[in-house]
Amino acid sequence: MADDMPKQDLSSEGIAAALRGRILSGDYGLGQRLIEMDLAEEFGVGRGRVREAFRMLTGEGYLEFVANRGVLVRRYSRVELIEMGRVREVLEGLAARLAAERALTVVQRHDLEAAQARMDAAEVAGDLDAFGVENRAYHRLIEDLSGNVHASEFITRVRIPLIRVQMPWEEVAESVGRSNRGHRVITAAILAGAPEAAEVAMRTHVRDGNAHVARLPDEVFEGR
Known part of the structure; x- marks a missing residue:
């Protein structure tokens, strides 16, 4: 039954976890740009919540902000x-x-x-x-x-x-x-x-x- 299906966590932490999983699985490639507006629409949340998830993942080293390019999946040297x-x-x-x-x-x-x-x-x-x-x-x-x-x-x-x-x-x-x-x-x-x-x-x-x-x-x- 639909009511028995686990609900997606749409908190900033939940969105960060979902994005982290996509990065580790290779769904997002290294250097790929993540669009705040697109993700907000996908998850059905405000852009501020996605922005906070970006901050979390940047702190963890999964993402990086590059001037004139935006938020990217980080590639290490x-x-x-x-x-x-x-x-x-x-x-x-x-x-x-x-x-x-x-x-x-x-x-x-x-x-x-x-x-x-x-x-x-x-x-x-x-x-x-x-x-x-x-x-x-x-x-x-x-x-x-x-x-x-x-x-x-x-x-x-x-x-x-x-x-x-x-x-x-x-x-x-x-x-x-x-x-x-x-x-x-x-x-x-x-x-x-x-x-x-x-x-x-x-x-x-x-x-x-x-x-x-x-x-x-x-x-x-x-x-x-």
Whole structure:
């Protein structure tokens, strides 16, 4: 029945979530201009609500405002990605260490094991979209398990939201296996309560991702 269908969230947060999903799925291309008036009409809301969603997504790094062009889906330069990756290496390494230092509850241990299992399943299935979703959720989970809101806050500021979209499909497919091997080492170290090993494994994992970005062809970063 129609009454049983979930209603679309038309708050600024809901609109931002919808646009974020379109960006991550590739429905919106890098550098694509988003028209405030068109989206207001599509969602059936005032332009101010769409404008606030734009502000949210700009703050998160999904969109950018370019003079004389308007609001665009953001494309990162190689230098930007590498600089962000260097900071993430330190911060995410700390989060992994803190997670391993804590006495995790049965539920928290189960959550981490389940997150790893979902990534393993996506890797085996060759489901790149699912792996991307689970990969982001896995890193956020470790931030949560660290129990340090400041570490989580700073990681959020330098998280790279569009690397999956920006990279060519063949590059993503090639990197999934290597990335998930790193995840398994991190997961094992946290579950074993080995803080130093967890930090080293996470820093190595992020550093490997940074090295991959450095090797990408120039075409990936064109169009700015």
